Amino acid sequence: MSKTTTRSIQEPARSIPVAAEYDVLVVGGGPSGLTAALAAAEDGLRVGLIESRSFVGGNMTIGLPVLGFLGQKGNQIIDGLPQKFIERLRRERNGASEHRPCPLHMGITLVEPEAVKTVALEMLTEAGVDVLFYTFCVDVVMNGDVIRGVITESKSGRTATLAKVVIDCSGDADVAFRAGVPCEKGDAQGGMQPPTLMFCLAGVDTDKLRMSVANAPPEARTYLTDFIPAEYFGQNNQFILVGLRELMAKAKNERHLDIPNERTIIITGLKKGEVWINMTRVKGTDGTDARSLTNGEIQGRAQIDDIVTYLVNYVPGFEAAYFTKTAPFLGIRETRRIVGQYVMTQDDVLSCRHFDDSIAVASYPIDIHRPADDGCTLIWCGDCYDIPYRSLVPTKVANLLVAGRSISVTHEAMGATRVMATCMAMGEAAGRAAKISVRGNRSPAEIDISELRRQQIAHGVYLRNPDGSRATELAPGQTS
Numbered sequence: 001m002s003k004t005t006t007r008s009i010q011e012p013a014r015s016i017p018v019a020a021e022y023d024v025l026v027v028g029g030g031p032s033g034l035t036a037a038l039a040a041a042e043d044g045l046r047v048g049l050i051e052s053r054s055f056v057g058g059n060m061t062i063g064l065p066v067l068g069f070l071g072q073k074g075n076q077i078i079d080g081l082p083q084k085f086i087e088r089l090r091r092e093r094n095g096a097s098e099h100r101p102c103p104l105h106m107g108i109t110l111v112e113p114e115a116v117k118t119v120a121l122e123m124l125t126e127a128g129v130d131v132l133f134y135t136f137c138v139d140v141v142m143n144g145d146v147i148r149g150v151i152t153e154s155k156s157g158r159t160a161t162l163a164k165v166v167i168d169c170s171g172d173a174d175v176a177f178r179a180g181v182p183c184e185k186g187d188a189q190g191g192m193q194p195p196t197l198m199f200c201l202a203g204v205d206t207d208k209l210r211m212s213v214a215n216a217p218p219e220a221r222t223y224l225t226d227f228i229p230a231e232y233f234g235q236n237n238q239f240i241l242v243g244l245r246e247l248m249a250k251a252k253n254e255r256h257l258d259i260p261n262e263r264t265i266i267i268t269g270l271k272k273g274e275v276w277i278n279m280t281r282v283k284g285t286d287g288t289d290a291r292s293l294t295n296g297e298i299q300g301r302a303q304i305d306d307i308v309t310y311l312v313n314y315v316p317g318f319e320a321a322y323f324t325k326t327a328p329f330l331g332i333r334e335t336r337r338i339v340g341q342y343v344m345t346q347d348d349v350l351s352c353r354h355f356d357d358s359i360a361v362a363s364y365p366i367d368i369h370r371p372a373d374d375g376c377t378l379i380w381c382g383d384c385y386d387i388p389y390r391s392l393v394p395t396k397v398a399n400l401l402v403a404g405r406s407i408s409v410t411h412e413a414m415g416a417t418r419v420m421a422t423c424m425a426m427g428e429a430a431g432r433a434a435k436i437s438v439r440g441n442r443s444p445a446e447i448d449i450s451e452l453r454r455q456q457i458a459h460g461v462y463l464r465n466p467d468g469s470r471a472t473e474l475a476p477g478q479t480s
Contacts, residue, residue, distance in 0.1 A: 023045040030056075031423045039428045051135065061117055067105050093118065095270070097110040103228045137152055142179060166400050168401070172336055195282055206275065227242070242263055301326065343409065344388065354466050401433060
């Protein structure tokens with residue numbers, strides 16, 4: 001935990017140069033920021049995107065598959081720009097798999113991290129988005145309750161960037177928080193889902209691994225996996241394996257290994273023999289605190305050796321495995337969530353609720369890596385649920401939209417809405433809403449929702465009718 005101090009210094013007032021002015025400014029270049037910028041720029045608006053790292057793609061670059069394209073009934077429920085991005089990855093860089101059904105995660109879409117960085121940047125520059133890397137948003141420019149832009153820090157110094165509409169895709173509600181939007185963190189006790197430092201191993205015989213599961217006798221519980229039938233592994237050469245609890249417990253006991261996770265989580269990569277490991281777990285990390293994040297990186301990296309020892313010595317197929325790389329940053333599951341015009345709840349997810357102002361459909365289950373122990377809670381709704389536009393619109397601050405995991409949801413609902421395909425769908429909606437806002441010279445809270453929904457449908461976004469069928473057109477004046 002960070003140390004508190006009462007010492008301070010006075011910084012003299014200074015004039016801040018305006019570095020750029022846009023119609024729409026997107027802060028954060030992760031999955032939601034990528035699609036937000038593309039949607040906002042699709043008919044010629046001046047769109048800027050600032051990103052603190054040297055690449056775009058966010059969590060798509062850390063070795064995780066993209067979850068959420070498929071629904072719990074096997075149908076594809078994320079389309080539009082996210083689908084176009086995956087198609088281009090696959091077509092031009094062989095950087096994405098098809099959407100593979102998965103009994104646990106509904107669907108997995110494997111992506112190559114380096115291809116994501118390249119293709120995402122190509123699409124943004126082709127769309128005319130002005131991308132600026134190595135730039136941190138550190139404050140906001142306000143006129144009463146209206147956001148006019150943000151203050152940034154970079155190698156170039158401290159500057160202001162102004163915009164008619166700002167979209168916060170930081171993942172941590174950085175812009176919204178600094179603008180005075182009410183925010184929440186964690187569960188009822190303030191506990192947040194722990195982050196993971198992903199890492200990659202090569203030299204893995206993935207066929208041996210999957211067939212050891214597929215061919216294991218029913219009584220060999222050591223090789224059973226959480227919620228995924230053994231026969232699934234006999235039919236799929238690319239997969240996520242979640243389980244091996246008894247095998248891990250045996251390794252911990254025999255070798256005194258310190259692995260703060262009760263499950264083995266292995267994800268096959270697109271390259272032969274490559275797997276990504278989702279098993280480090282740093283409880284108590286606050287992704288909005290630099291010292292806490294630093295400690296999380298230190299602890300996460302320190303956990304890797306014991307995990308590799310376990311895998312190489314106990315898990316079939318890992319006998320010749322070797323370490324190759326870690327992700328460029330911790331995978332953060334949860335930080336701030338805004339309080340918006342509507343707070344989406346667990347009941348909304350589990351009741352498969354339809355909203356008249358729906359701008360995206362999702363189906364990923366409530367998936368909470370519990371803050372206080374080494375376990376995970378999973379709850380499925382049986383179908384899919386809508387994400388309302390009102391959850392992207394913050395209270396108290398005008399001309400601001402939020403997309404990604406920090407939209408207006410409860411801790412429990414965020415366990416379902418936080419995955420990457422869903423965040424991309426939110427970003428597309430936010431970008432299109434910002435465009436309508438600028439074109440109509442009205443705040444995002446005042447736009448015509450039916451027009452936004454019509455544009456979403458026209459661009460291939462999957463939306464539902466009240467009866468659950470896919471909406472294919474929306475008549476003028478019709479909202480549902």
